[in-house]
Amino acid sequence: MSKRPWGYQPLQQRPDPQWSLHPDTHAVRAGLARSGFGETSEALYLNSGFTYSSAEEAFDSFADEVDHFVYGRFANPTIAMFEQRLAAIEGAEFCVGTGSGMSAMFASIACLVKTGDRVVASAAMFSSCYVVLTEILPKWGVQIVLVKGNDPQEWARALSEPTVAVFLETPSNPLLEIVDIRMVSDLAHKVGATVVVDNVMASPVLQRPLSLGADVVMYSATKHIDGQGRVLAGAILGSFSYIHEKLNPFVRHTGPSLSPFNAWVLVKSLETMSMRVERMNNNAQVIAEFLESRSEIKRVRYPGLKSHPDYAIAQRQMSGGGSTISIEFQGNRSDVFRFMNALRVIDISNNLGDSKSLITHPASTTHRRLTMEVQAEMGITESVLRLSVGLEHSSDLLADIEQALK
């Protein structure tokens, strides 16, 4: 369809590596498939089905012998534009869009494992990912081993026997623990494991796990990729063989499909993602430094601060500290709630990676599903808040936090 090499690629083919363009250029160009009308902006193909010019064409389409869309659960032109654009930005061979971040996380691991298989994961992770790994997969006889993500010895011990998959989230939500992706990938590959990284907190802009040795990257596109609080979506990125041999045989039949409308929103969101994430990241750095200077605050965890225990690894594998800050207060739950209620610009919300700055109390909201022991292990206490820094002007955010601290 497109004469430009970075445009839309046929569905079943291994794409030519076109990664010589900068990710920012891919963000506005990759995957673009213009119709005969020559529209500038990407078209929204809001349809579930497709027709064929003959019975033979239908036959060949189902046999994957011609490049023809078959059914919305398998592929759709607008969803393909999103997938190809994100793959080009990430430097991945293939991408599969999904209806949510959780369906992406579940499918990325579930397509690899069977009864008796072993999965190793870092313990500090988004609470629904924790439930999938520790409650849902074990029901089917999958063995889960959790390690402290920032302890190389625990990883080495856990990865000293055959393992099918490794799952890790770095930075982790909400305490921003850092896992050394290169170190874990090297250990994992020696025992045959596929390394899946939940790259939600860093976003595709600040961290590129595939270039650090990981095999698969997954996103909640609900976060920075949309970044404007509109759609729920997810994505899984990896090699041609992972996507076609492992993932597609699973997702095509279990149906965690992305809606074409949401894919269209995301195609346009990708065009501004790096500008948004850079601004959020710069705002967060300024706010983290300010918070660290305040006596009301016991501890600020932010990968862009020298006080972060894994600052050196964060510097090596991320190009910024990210948009999320974890704040531990001096004081109890009611002091923390009073601070939240006094904010005038920053909203109370459990979402993150949004253009609007949002604050949440993980112990009573996002992570309440976890037992007190697991919360304590992760370091989540009643006095911890998670601040997702948005696109407002940093001076207004600083003023808002300062007045609320009073």
Ligand SMILES: *Cc1c(COP(=O)(O)O)cnc(C)c1O
């Ligand atoms: C939000 C989130 C998810 C889940 O994504 P949904 O789009 O809400 O399903 C997974 N991992 C992390 C780190 C998240 O922040």
